[in-house]
Amino acid sequence: MMAYSEDHIALAAEYAIGTLDAEERAQVEAMMSVDTEFTAMVEAWEQKLGVLNQMVGSVEPRPIVWENIRAAIGHSGTQAPLLLPEAPPPAAAEIVRPAVAIDNSNVIRLSAQARRWRNVATTMTAIAATLVAMITLGVYQPDLLPDGLRPKPRTQLVEVKSPAAPATPSAQYVAVLQKDGGAPAFILTVDGTTKNFTIRKVGAAPEAGKSFELWLISDKLPRPRSLGVIGSGDFTARPVLASYDADTINAATYAVTVEQAGGSPDGNPHSAPVFTGKLIEAVPPAAPAH
Amino acid sequence: MLTPAELVWLIAAVAKGDEAAFERLYAATRAKLFGVVLRILRRQDLAEEVIQEAYVKIWNNAGQFNPGMSSPITWMASIARNRAIDVVRKRSEVSIEEEPAAMEVAADSPDPLARREMSEELKRLLECVGRLEPDRQKLVLLAYYNGWSREQLAAKFETPVNTVKTWLRRSMMDIRECLGL
Numbered sequence: 001m002m003a004y005s006e007d008h009i010a011l012a013a014e015y016a017i018g019t020l021d022a023e024e025r026a027q028v029e030a031m032m033s034v035d036t037e038f039t040a041m042v043e044a045w046e047q048k049l050g051v052l053n054q055m056v057g058s059v060e061p062r063p064i065v066w067e068n069i070r071a072a073i074g075h076s077g078t079q080a081p082l083l084l085p086e087a088p089p090p091a092a093a094e095i096v097r098p099a100v101a102i103d104n105s106n107v108i109r110l111s112a113q114a115r116r117w118r119n120v121a122t123t124m125t126a127i128a129a130t131l132v133a134m135i136t137l138g139v140y141q142p143d144l145l146p147d148g149l150r151p152k153p154r155t156q157l158v159e160v161k162s163p164a165a166p167a168t169p170s171a172q173y174v175a176v177l178q179k180d181g182g183a184p185a186f187i188l189t190v191d192g193t194t195k196n197f198t199i200r201k202v203g204a205a206p207e208a209g210k211s212f213e214l215w216l217i218s219d220k221l222p223r224p225r226s227l228g229v230i231g232s233g234d235f236t237a238r239p240v241l242a243s244y245d246a247d248t249i250n251a252a253t254y255a256v257t258v259e260q261a262g263g264s265p266d267g268n269p270h271s272a273p274v275f276t277g278k279l280i281e282a283v284p285p286a287a288p289a290h
Numbered sequence: 291m292l293t294p295a296e297l298v299w300l301i302a303a304v305a306k307g308d309e310a311a312f313e314r315l316y317a318a319t320r321a322k323l324f325g326v327v328l329r330i331l332r333r334q335d336l337a338e339e340v341i342q343e344a345y346v347k348i349w350n351n352a353g354q355f356n357p358g359m360s361s362p363i364t365w366m367a368s369i370a371r372n373r374a375i376d377v378v379r380k381r382s383e384v385s386i387e388e389e390p391a392a393m394e395v396a397a398d399s400p401d402p403l404a405r406r407e408m409s410e411e412l413k414r415l416l417e418c419v420g421r422l423e424p425d426r427q428k429l430v431l432l433a434y435y436n437g438w439s440r441e442q443l444a445a446k447f448e449t450p451v452n453t454v455k456t457w458l459r460r461s462m463m464d465i466r467e468c469l470g471l
Contacts, residue, residue: 006463013462017433018330018371019440022379043359043368048469050364051412052434053371058321059328065338066316069345073312 004041012038016045023178027280030176030187175254177275185275186230188214188254195241195249199230206258213259215269216244218252229263230256253278292318297362298355305352312349319366320345326367327374330437340377344370375437418468426461433458 004012014020015028032039171192177185190197199214206212214236215224225244230236241249255273257264264270292300297318303311323344328337347369355365408416419427425447432438432446440458444451 009466010459010462013466014458016368017430017458017462018375018437019433019443019458020379021439022376025376025379040359044471046368047360047364048411048415048465048471049434050361050367051409051415052431053322053326053364053367054407054409054412056322056325056329056435059325060321061324061338061341065320065324065341066313068342069316069349070309070313072342072346073309073349 004038008038009041012041013045015042016049023176026176026178027174030174031280034172034174034189173250173279175277175279177254177256177277179275186214186256186277188277188279190241190249190279192246194239195244196237196239197227197241198235198237200235201230201233209261210258211261211263212256212274213263213269215255215257215273216241216249216252217255217273218244218248220248220251224255224269226264226267226269227254229259250279294361294363298357301348301352301355301357301362301365304349305355315348316345319363322363323367323370327370329435330371330374330378336377337374340373341370344373347373371437378437379439414469415465418465421468422461422464426457429454429457430461430465 011020011024011028015025020028028042032042173190173192175188175190177188179185185201185203187200187202188197189200201212212230214227214230216227217224227240228236228238244252253273254277255269256275257269257271257273259270292314297315300311300315300318304315320341324337324341327340327344328334331337331340344366348366351369355362360368419430422430429443429447433443438446440451440454443458444454447454
């Protein structure tokens with residue numbers, strides 16, 4: 001097990017028992033989506049506590065519930081044809097994921113994988129699975145990412161994460177930028193070593209003629225510092241945090257404002273922060289031993 | 291209820307898009323999952339919505355189920371329960387005060403289960419919970435079974451939210467140590 005702090009362990013436990021508030025739950029889900037070991041810790045807790053459900057009495061739902069479920073999965077299209085092997089995996093995946101033996105269980109897994117990719121397009125899991133791939137591969141060029149997060153089956157990015165051994169594993173920080181604890185609007189990921197950041201647009205779109213601009217707000221600085229306009233694509237990646245020290249980056253609040261098209265003309269924000277969040281350590285630096 | 295091994299097979303078939311297997315899986319597990327979410331949501335309509343979403347997610351994510359990590363019923367119940375908790379957390383921000391009655395109803399304890407009907411894992415967990423101070427045992431079980439927030443627990447135990455936070459954290463770390471996690 002990786003060297004998680006007691007804070008992380010307690011957070012995983014409190015997620016599993018259910019006492020976190022909506023914002024904290026969103027943060028944990030963001031962390032889970034970029035950190036498989038943290039996910040495993042949460043799931044271990046869910047497994048340990050889940051036995052308590054043995055003592056909960058069964059209650060029959062009404063038949064209409066099944067009708068609705070069947071209609072919902074029916075609308076999602078047929079399942080069978082979405083088998084993976086039609087297209088070769090991308091080169092990047094080949095490097096870290098050598099060919100696997102073909103057997104039945106593998107086919108099951110791959111086809112499920114394919115289906116998962118198709119179905120999660122609108123969920124945070126998908127967004128973040130892409131982030132995971134970016135982080136693991138050290139790929140920060142948005143151009144290399146799949147268009148509009150409709151990952152096609154051949155985009156085996158999620159497969160990449162477990163066996164990959166990046167040359168310089170560093171801590172990854174994630175901030176979920178939200179409005180009043182509502183649904184996440186942006187997910188900011190910062191690499192602890194390079195201080196490169198990527199901001200992923202999750203939901204919000206600016207009004208016509210306006211741009212979203214990202215700001216760093218720190219009590220160590222006299223005023224908010226612009227980290228640049230968030231591009232119209234899904235991802236924006238920039239190295240501009242390099243001039244700030246680690247403490248400032250870690251303790252800062254990240255905020256998104258609405259500015260005129262192209263961004264603030266004078267380096268100052270012109271709206272109240274619309275979405276805000278703080279960084280949490282999602283992936284601790286790799287430990288020397290397991 | 292089917293055996294865990296049968297449920298694992300059904301989930302594997304569901305991962306391949308087998309709708310008949312999905313129907314059998316639903317038939318075998320719906321009443322348990324509905325019981326779990328109804329207990330948290332306390333409202334039939336919300337519980338039905340959550341259970342529908344949960345089974346659609348189970349259908350979509352069946353390929354992610356790892357029988358080496360989770361028991362099938364716990365994996366499914368976690369999906370349903372997490373969804374239910376998300377719903378109550380979002381609702382409670384606006385409506386706790388509107389429904390003062392809900393908390394009293396929710397205060398009843400879970401169904402007693404004869405010891406011989408309990409799994410070894412459950413006995414072990416309950417032994418660890420049983421080592422906590424009586425108030426904290428109750429805190430942990432109310433949090434799990436009723437899906438209460440820290441604020442609701444604070445009201446119930448007539449103590450500040452921060453104290454509840456500390457108790458919960460301490461209790462979970464004690465349980466972790468006791469279980470050898």
